[in-house]
Amino acid sequence: MKRIILAVALLFTSVVPAHAASVPNCSTIATNPDVKKGILLNCLNGKGSFIFQAIRGPAIVNVWGSWCDPCKQEIPFLVQAAKTKKIQIIGIDVVEKSDATGRAFVAAHGMTWPQLSDIKSKTKGIFGFGVPVTRFIDGNGKAVYEKIGPFKSFAEIQKAALQFLGVKI
Helix, strand or coil, X not given: CHHHHXXXXXXXXXXXXXXXXXXXXXXXXXXXXXXXXXXXXXXXXXXXXXXXXXXXXXXXXXXXXXXXXXXXXXXXXXXXXXXXXXXXXXXXXXXXXXXXXXXXXXXXXXXXXXXXXXXXXXCHHHHCCCCCEEEEECCCCCEEEEEECCCCCHHHHHHHHHHHHCCCC
């Protein structure tokens, strides 16, 4: 009987995808603690919440959805930018059926940067209804550049980071 239980346990653990790593925590998000009002978003990993208006950069804030094909096209370029570890990247997952859908997407696509959840579209007044949308936020929390639509290359992200944030990635 113990062998059957062990075999079943091994079967279920072996079908878990290798990419099912945990969603990154949000503790690395730079914020201004003096900002007390704004749109409160939970970390996609379920641990902590952040006021969007308190985010400080230099940072790239990318709004995406697992259902969005253009979002999927730009993710490899954001992954490449994140690997440089030279700029803070923050994702905001919008309009999902559940946070579990977003978490699975993050794990499947190797998105190693903090992710916030906005399944109720609280930020639509800031970003609008379409995705992807990416904002570059300076050290004072000011949006200095917004890109509507997907990045087409890593070079495009590099150029914008240098031009608008003074960060070479």
